[in-house]
Each structure stands twice: as C-alpha cells, then as structure tokens.
Amino acid sequence: MKTIDEAAGRSGRDPGGVRLLAATKSQDVAKIRAAIDAGVHLFGENYVQEAKAKQSKIPDPVEWHMIGHLQRNKAREALRLFTVIESLDSIALARILHQEAERQEQTIRAFVEVNLAGEETKSGIGENEIVHFLEEVERLPHLRVEGLMTIPPYREKLEEIRSYFRRLRRLQEELRELEFPNIDLHELSMGMTHDYPVAVEEGATIVRVGTAIFGPRKE
Ligand SMILES: *Cc1c(COP(=O)(O)O)cnc(C)c1O
Numbered sequence: 001m002k003t004i005d006e007a008a009g010r011s012g013r014d015p016g017g018v019r020l021l022a023a024t025k026s027q028d029v030a031k032i033r034a035a036i037d038a039g040v041h042l043f044g045e046n047y048v049q050e051a052k053a054k055q056s057k058i059p060d061p062v063e064w065h066m067i068g069h070l071q072r073n074k075a076r077e078a079l080r081l082f083t084v085i086e087s088l089d090s091i092a093l094a095r096i097l098h099q100e101a102e103r104q105e106q107t108i109r110a111f112v113e114v115n116l117a118g119e120e121t122k123s124g125i126g127e128n129e130i131v132h133f134l135e136e137v138e139r140l141p142h143l144r145v146e147g148l149m150t151i152p153p154y155r156e157k158l159e160e161i162r163s164y165f166r167r168l169r170r171l172q173e174e175l176r177e178l179e180f181p182n183i184d185l186h187e188l189s190m191g192m193t194h195d196y197p198v199a200v201e202e203g204a205t206i207v208r209v210g211t212a213i214f215g216p217r218k219e
Pocket residue numbers: 023025046067068151192193194208209210211212
C-alpha cells in the first residue's frame with residue numbers, strides 16, 4: 001500500500017516490516033473477497049461469531065487475527081479461528097487460552113493489549129501492570145506473547161496521537177530490556193484509518209485499517 005510505503009520511507013524504515021491488517025467488522029464477505037483479490041492476506045475480526053460466519057464462506061488461506069475483546073467462554077472457538085489473539089487483556093483470559101491450547105496440544109500466539117491512557121471504557125493492561133502481567137504469562141508455555149497492541153484515545157490532532165504510539169514503542173523497548181526468557185515482543189500493532197501513517201512512522205509492524213479499505217461500516 002502506497003501510504004504505508006511512503007510513511008515507512010519518511011522514517012527510514014523498510015516498508016516490508018509493516019503488515020496491513022484489514023479490519024472487517026460489519027463488512028460483508030463480498031468486500032473481503034475483493035480485498036483478497038487486491039492482495040490483502042491478513043484480516044482482523046472483533047467478534048467470534050462474526051468471524052466464524054465469514055470464515056466459513058472464505059476458504060482462502062488468509063490469516064485472521066482477533067482484535068476485539070475476547071470473552072473467556074469463547075476462548076476455545078477463538079483458538080480454532082485465529083492465528084493471533086491481539087487483544088489479550090487479562091490474566092484470566094491468558095490462563096484459559098493457555099489451558100485450551102494445552103488441551104489441544106498446540107500453542108496460541110498473542111499480543112498484549114495496552115490501555116495507555118487508562119480509559120475506563122477500553123480494555124487492556126495498564127502500563128503500570130504490564131511487568132507483573134508478563135511475569136504471570138511467562139509461566140504459560142502454550143501461550144506465546146509476541147507483541148503489544150493499542151487503541152489510543154481518539155484525538156483529532158495526529159500529533160497528539162503520535163505521543164501514544166511513541167509511548168507504546170518505548171514501552172516495548174523497556175520490556176525487551178528486562179529480557180523475559182520466554183517472551184519476544186517484536187510486534188507492535190497500532191494505527192487505524194485516521195492515524196496509521198503516523199503509527200508506521202513511530203514503528204508499527206501491523207496497522208489495522210477498516211474504513212480506509214472498505215468504506216463506512218454498516219452499524
Ligand atoms: C474497527 C477497528 C479497527 C479499524 O478501524 P478504522 O478506523 O475503520 O480503520 C482497528 N482496530 C480495532 C481494534 C478495531 O476495532
């Protein structure tokens with residue numbers, strides 16, 4: 001995608017280090033097929049039921065990530081539907097995902113969702129709790145934590161959003177310096193339609209874009 005390549009260029013990054021995830025919530029299967037034809041192969045869904053319905057109609061070998069809050073009673077199904085759970089937001093969820101993965105003799109990959117602004121309305125682990133969180137999930141061998149994900153507060157001004165992306169990047173660096181033996185936080189999932197070029201400039205390895213690809217969502 002040209003915009004991603006240009007943003008990577010501005011910050012001296014290799015555009016190959018940024019993957020485009022198409023966020024498909026409330027978008028229909030025809031539009032997803034068109035995106036596949038246009039070369040998109042990574043998709044994100046917010047709800048297990050919706051993902052299940054769509055995936056049954058899309059046999060293509062594309063990759064699906066869970067990007068919405070995952071209820072614990074949907075963990076088993078999520079394991080079957082998604083390659084990565086980007087929205088790991090509690091120890092309880094981590095434990096149940098681990099338990100299900102162990103039962104199925106597999107490993108589930110996940111990113112920790114970080115709630116940088118401490119917004120009550122959003123899920124995610126607070127910056128102050130994340131070291132403790134990683135100490136806990138490190139003991140779960142069937143859960144592989146590979147990165148951080150965030151949804152910053154909405155701001156009209158992109159420069160205000162940039163500071164959140166910087167914080168996530170800095171947090172990633174700090175956590176990597178702590179050298180958790182079983183955790184390699186190499187992924188940074190950040191940036192949506194309104195702000196993804198800024199996220200790329202600040203180090204995103206995955207941008208999650210919905211509206212800019214599919215047009216407005218049906219509510
Ligand atoms: C809907 C959604 C997106 C995409 O949002 P757009 O503004 O349409 O690009 C990205 N990430 C998450 C977690 C979402 O729920």
